[in-house]
Amino acid sequence: MSGDPIIRIRGLRTQFGRQVVHDGLDLDVERGEVIGIVGGSGTGKSVLLRTIVGLNRPAAGSIEVFGAELAKLPAGERRRQEQRWGVLFQDGALFSSLTVAQNIQVPLREHLHLPQALMDEIAAIKIGMVGLAPEAADKYPSELSGGMRKRAGLARALAMDPEVVFLDEPTAGLDPIGAAAFDQLIRSLQRSLGLTVFMVTHDLDSLHAICDRIAVLADKRVLVVGDMATMLRHDHPWIREYFHGPRARAANLDTAA
Amino acid sequence: MSGTAGSFTVRNERGMVVLAALGRWDAAAARLLDAPLRAFRAGGSQTVRLDLGQIERFDTAGAWLVWRTHKRLSAEGATVELVGLDPARQALLEQVAANDHPVRVEPDKSRGLARIAERTGKGAVQALRKGRNFVAFFGLIMVTLARAVAQPRRFRITSIVYHVEQVGLNALPIVGLISFLIGIVLAYQGASQLQQFGAEVFVVNLIAISVLRELAILLTAIIIAGRSGSAFTAQIGAMKVHEEVDAMRALGLDPMEILVLPRVIALVIALPLLAFFADIMGLLGGGLMAWFALDVSPAVFIERLHAATGFWTVAVGLIKAPVFALLIAMVGCYEGLRVEGSAESVGRLTTRAVVESIFLVIVVDALFSIFFAAIGV
Numbered sequence: 015m016s017g018d019p020i021i022r023i024r025g026l027r028t029q030f031g032r033q034v035v036h037d038g039l040d041l042d043v044e045r046g047e048v049i050g051i052v053g054g055s056g057t058g059k060s061v062l063l064r065t066i067v068g069l070n071r072p073a074a075g076s077i078e079v080f081g082a083e084l085a086k087l088p089a090g091e092r093r094r095q096e097q098r099w100g101v102l103f104q105d106g107a108l109f110s111s112l113t114v115a116q117n118i119q120v121p122l123r124e125h126l127h128l129p130q131a132l133m134d135e136i137a138a139i140k141i142g143m144v145g146l147a148p149e150a151a152d153k154y155p156s157e158l159s160g161g162m163r164k165r166a167g168l169a170r171a172l173a174m175d176p177e178v179v180f181l182d183e184p185t186a187g188l189d190p191i192g193a194a195a196f197d198q199l200i201r202s203l204q205r206s207l208g209l210t211v212f213m214v215t216h217d218l219d220s221l222h223a224i225c226d227r228i229a230v231l232a233d234k235r236v237l238v239v240g241d242m243a244t245m246l247r248h249d250h251p252w253i254r255e256y257f258h259g260p261r262a263r264a265a266n267l268d269t270a271a
Numbered sequence: 272m273s274g275t276a277g278s279f280t281v282r283n284e285r286g287m288v289v290l291a292a293l294g295r296w297d298a299a300a301a302r303l304l305d306a307p308l309r310a311f312r313a314g315g316s317q318t319v320r321l322d323l324g325q326i327e328r329f330d331t332a333g334a335w336l337v338w339r340t341h342k343r344l345s346a347e348g349a350t351v352e353l354v355g356l357d358p359a360r361q362a363l364l365e366q367v368a369a370n371d372h373p374v375r376v377e378p379d380k381s382r383g384l385a386r387i388a389e390r391t392g393k394g395a396v397q398a399l400r401k402g403r404n405f406v407a408f409f410g411l412i413m414v415t416l417a418r419a420v421a422q423p424r425r426f427r428i429t430s431i432v433y434h435v436e437q438v439g440l441n442a443l444p445i446v447g448l449i450s451f452l453i454g455i456v457l458a459y460q461g462a463s464q465l466q467q468f469g470a471e472v473f474v475v476n477l478i479a480i481s482v483l484r485e486l487a488i489l490l491t492a493i494i495i496a497g498r499s500g501s502a503f504t505a506q507i508g509a510m511k512v513h514e515e516v517d518a519m520r521a522l523g524l525d526p527m528e529i530l531v532l533p534r535v536i537a538l539v540i541a542l543p544l545l546a547f548f549a550d551i552m553g554l555l556g557g558g559l560m561a562w563f564a565l566d567v568s569p570a571v572f573i574e575r576l577h578a579a580t581g582f583w584t585v586a587v588g589l590i591k592a593p594v595f596a597l598l599i600a601m602v603g604c605y606e607g608l609r610v611e612g613s614a615e616s617v618g619r620l621t622t623r624a625v626v627e628s629i630f631l632v633i634v635v636d637a638l639f640s641i642f643f644a645a646i647g648v
Contacts (some may be wrong), residue, residue, distance in 0.1 A: 111615075152374070
């Protein structure tokens with residue numbers, strides 16, 4: 015399995031009505047890497063994420079994850095595929111009628127039918143691993159802060175020990191200290207669990223701190239993929255503006271190159 | 272996923288128990304491994320070796336199973352050795368061990384009788400508090416109304432007209448249809464009873480009095496509570512969720528004046544008109560049914576109608592309309608303003624607004640009946 019990309023997108027075209035979001039988009043994600051997706055507002059970063067995990071249907075092109083095209087799999091196979099990835103939505107998307115621990119147990123209960131005692135133990139471990147206090151376990155989502163909801167959402171995304179996690183703006187809405195801690199958390203989980211991370215973000219600090227590669231979405235396709243040094247060298251006006259703008263200087267990217 | 276499901280073998284080796292793990296030790300295999308591992312005992316042996324070198328896939332769930340077994344055996348007095356883990360898996364195991372804090376999955380709830388008592392008490396206190404809040408909210412509406420009367424430009428005419436269209440004009444088809452059908456049902460059911468006494472012609476009295484005094488207004492109020500009261504809660508609630516109501520306050524605008532008053536006024540205008548329309552449609556339905564099924568001709572119907580009803584028959588129905596309108600609009604707006612935070616609470620409070628307004632409408636209708644009986648109209 016090594017060597018082959020874990021996600022392989024070719025000629026992807028997505029559109030809503032007559033509005034074309036992606037056209038002829040190609041992207042490979044390698045096993046074990048952290049890839050950051052950037053792009054201006056409305057370039058379809060979240061749409062791309064949702065299309066890969068099968069929440070939007072592409073108008074054309076192919077998306078292979080784990081070497082198989084999700085749209086063409088029979089329902090049972092497809093469900094098995096879906097168990098191999100986890101998704102963290104922007105605000106955690108926790109089920110509001112369940113506590114944090116019960117949220118984490120949902121995939122375990124529905125897919126694996128584990129005994130309750132074991133699920134309680136696994137939920138406790140995941141809560142610890144994402145850096146939540148044990149006291150947060152029996153709280154409902156409405157009782158948590160935004161940062162805690164994101165951590166709980168990440169714990170649920172990791173409940174099944176997936177091979178790939180998709181993160182939609184994981185640090186948006188967090189304070190800089192919380193955001194940095196979340197970056198470190200993703201990095202350390204990625205190392206210890208051997209995860210592949212597909213991350214949509216606007217946060218230059220995150221990109222700098224944890225992404226192995228960055229893919230820039232513009233003009234309805236992936237304009238360029240590469241590490242931070244490649245981004246800083248690139249001369250496309252939007253990329254220059256993005257990586258050399260005042261916020262980029264504040265994040266010390268220029269000196270890093 | 273390739274590989275065989277997780278399992279283990281146990282053997283004795285020079286006075287040491289060796290547990291050799293095989294296959295996948297991951298979340299998917301945890302169900303098979305859980306019970307056998309809990310049942311596994313060192314069997315009096317001092318040293319237990321956990322040989323993990325043959326594991327094909329190892330994840331947090333597998334690491335937890337290993338760590339849990341390790342912890343329990345150690346607590347039982349055995350010396351436990353772990354062999355065969357590569358550094359990455361070793362790191363995962365250490366991370367799992369570091370996060371081993373038991374948690375409570377659900378908040379504690381009191382049970383049995385205590386729970387029943389707790390719920391009853393809470394419910395009673397909440398109902399009383401709500402009653403007080405309704406009175407306060409009514410007062411607030413009246414104050415806002417008085418202020419608007421003093422300064423008529425505070426009336427939002429555009430908004431009032433818009434809401435009259437929404438709650439009144441657009442509700443005509445459904446209100447009319449239901450009232451028409453109720454007229455038919457009454458005529459038919461009444462006729463089959465009255466025929467036994469040869470008193471078919473009194474079906475007109477039955478239809479006229481029940482439709483005009485009670486049914487038309489009551490059904491209209493119930494439809495409007497479901498249709499417009501809920502809409503008020505949902506609209507205002509959605510604005511609360513998006514902090515639009517807070518934004519209004521921050522801009523120095525009064526949500527009572529902008530959101531609540533136009534809706535209340537619009538409904539107080541629209542509901543009597545709808546009720547009158549329902550009166551007509553109910554009589555029409557009953558009249559048609561009386562004509563076709565009972566041979567009571569339109570001329571006879573109108574004649575009996577004149578004899579059976581007077582000004583007060585109609586007035587008793589229509590007097591109630593503005594009161595019901597006020598109740599429905601008040602409950603709808605009140606529950607809408609109570610929405611907090613999540614979209615989930617919009618749904619919950621919308622349901623509650625409908626139930627409460629229908630309940631209040633029927634209670635007040637009963638009070639009206641007693642009142643009208645007492646004054647003899």
